[in-house]
Amino acid sequence: MDRLKLSFFRSSRSKLSGDFIFEAVVGLFALGILILAFLLFRELFIESGLSRKTFGLSFLFTSTWDPVNEIFGALPFIFGTLVSSFLALLIAVPFSLGIAIYLSELAPEKLRTPLSFIIELLAAIPSVIIGLWGIFILAPFIRDYLAPPLSTYLGFLPLFQGPMYGLSMLTGGVILAIMVIPITSSVSREVIMTVPTHQREAALALGATGWETTRIAVLPYSRSGIFGAVILGFGRAIGETMAVTMVIGNSPRISESLFSPSYTMASVIANEFVEATSKLYVSSLIEIGFLLLVISVIINVAARILVWKLLKVEGGKVA
């Protein structure tokens, strides 16, 4: 009874104090975003109808991209997106982990905050700027200094065969890695910092050195959160458009060699949407967009859930 009265009293008071209006407005905004996302999803689905009807599932598995004869298959773009993102992760994960461990375990106390801040700032560089840097500095560097030793020493692998022109899958992967590192390393660092002192001390008291403590106590404790951070980085790599478009070469073919140019889902939409003249062409590009949206939503949701769970549950255990 008392509680009922109280809640009634509170709700009537909150109306008076303006809380109610505030809540309603904020709630509407939140709802608005949800509706917007839903509409976007719906729009992409409807607009890609023609393409889906024409090509069916084979859209996903064929690799002809021929706007003149209106034959469209998305496989080269799916391939380009997935491979460049995987490549980016392959490069970014060790770096990010190293950075996260350094910042949370090894760096002098005074350097930690400024260094993490600088790394997080990297995420704020407009991607077109990174793309420019990629074209003028990174691509020539990879062509002249990274590709030759790779083909000399690892040339027996198909991955490192063929001519290297600079704009390539490899360059795209490296650019993406650079863009993934800030987010993956800062989330990993946060996750690592939630590891409770008693876990570190358990290892130290057994006679573990600093690195051994990281290996047996810190990393295992935070592994699911770190995994989440990696997936978050993957999501970022998959959706990234501008920088990768500028350096990946934009050629819709599937090649085993990382030295060949490639094309991503995001890039093909950005590049060709304006010039897409026929309905089917537009519809096919929209279907690629729809696929991209689905993939990135799934990946981001999965990653957020992982990180969230960890920060909540294991972070909660600290107290």
Added chain:
Amino acid sequence: MQNKITIKNLNAWFGAKQVLHDIDIGIEKNGITAIIGPSGCGKSTFIRCLNRMHEVVPYAKASGKVLVDDRDIYDSDIDPVEIRRRIGMVFQKPNPFPTMSIRDNVVAGLKLGGLKDKKILDTMTEESLKKAALWDEVKNDLNKSGVSLSGGQQQRLCIARALAVEPEVILFDEPCSALDPISTSKIEDLMLELKEKYTIVIVTHNMQQAARVSDHTAFFLYGKLIEFGETDQIFKKPKEKSTEDYIIGRFG
């Protein structure tokens, strides 16, 4: 009786705040020494100085001598990692490694030491768990996670983990404060058995526990050692007024 550890003129700080003042104590070999005193008086800090765990806290420092078998563990050529292997520690809150199985928890320290032979590891697992009076309860679940156990079992797992590296001294920091009376008495019995082979220091808030298990008792107040002597004497005929006040509960 011979002393395993001799502490001379020990001082400890957190930043500018001094929390231990000129402590001199001898810890008897194969005995149980209890450390008592009100909260915040420096008991944990004191025992953490005995295996150089104090210095893992940023801004913490210590001065003075801690002689283990006549060798000062604060000598510049001594590796703290080595000291922590010889002087094990069991914490107030059970802290098994949650991602490791029971078996891996027990042998974590041995693996750090480079031991790989599975047979030896298995023997040591069994031996240590038996010493920690946990074997019968977990022998069929050695692959389960260490945190699947109850609090009291987890604490005995941590004891087994500390025993597995075969230390000479074991430091217990309020090992029973999170446990029920049954688990507590199990751990007390265990300590009485362990002192045959090990030297034990235990911090406790529980007067009965100190009286039951320890041979010597040290009473700390505001970072100073007020009184140290045989447990019987401390509890029956304390020399200092403040010791008596604390024991009969006249302190906060």
